Amino acid sequence: MIRNPQLKSGRFSRVQDPSEGLATPQPMPSSTVENYLKAIHHLGAKEGDVVAVGAIAEELEVTPGTVTTMMKHLGSRGLVEYLPRRGVRLTLSGREAAMRVLRRHRLVELFLVEVLGLDWAEVHEEAEVLEHVISDRLLARIDEMLGHPVADPHGSPIPDAQGRMPDLGGTSLAEVPPGKYLLVQVNEDEGGLLDWLAEHDLKPGVRFELVAHDCRGGVMELRLSGAEAVTRLGTVAARHLLVAAEGQALEG
Secondary structure: OOOOOOOOOOOOOOOOOOOOOOOOOOOOOOHHHHHHHHHHHHHHHHHOOOEOHHHHHHHHOOOHHHHHHHHHHHHHOOOEEEEOOOEEEEOHHHHHHHHHHHHHHHHHHHHHHHOOOOOOOOHHHHHHHHOOOOOHHHHHHHHHHOOOOOEOOOOOEOOOOOOOOOOOOOEEHHHOOOEEEEEEEEOOOOHHHHHHHHHOOOOOOOEEEEEEEEOOOOEEEEEEOOOOOOEEEEHHHHOOEEEEEOOOOOOO
């Protein structure tokens, strides 16, 4: 749950009044609409195609009534299919719009890290603002400058210009047996965890050996490739790390 979409580093920025930007048709969705579409896409990936209104309300910290009002607006614009007493699901147009905002967000994050030198723990909040205002022309130039990347600084896949999401693979570190792995993605934006991972050189692309997993104690022991020291990581944090077995082919 995101307790405050603006103060806690999460996936969504501040949720505004649901009627904002909806009085007349807009060439681009408002930031409010985009945040709702991101939330539905995110929850749909976890919970299935149809997302309950209550789940959206909890994710964005608004009332179910506010969500219902917004879903009716989005439905009238062809972005969601609203199913009374069941929930909502994105239409093809809604999914395309969600992919566009995810593409902008993740390319901006990578640009801020690779070009401007910001820390990977800082860029989420900046991207939350810029994703709603950056032009397609500037985004295309950023994409070209970065070499058409497929993942952001945290390893999250970047949709391509046609809205296709690359499958980079990965399984939660908390669920794999001892062995040698490649860190593919960190699916958490919380700055404290990202700072700790960076201090221990645990970033996407690093190779390591999972030496031991104490299930009862909730502790995992890792040894980075070429290192002698062992790094201890809690199982709760390990759930946010997606890994692939060494030698496993990854799309790139």
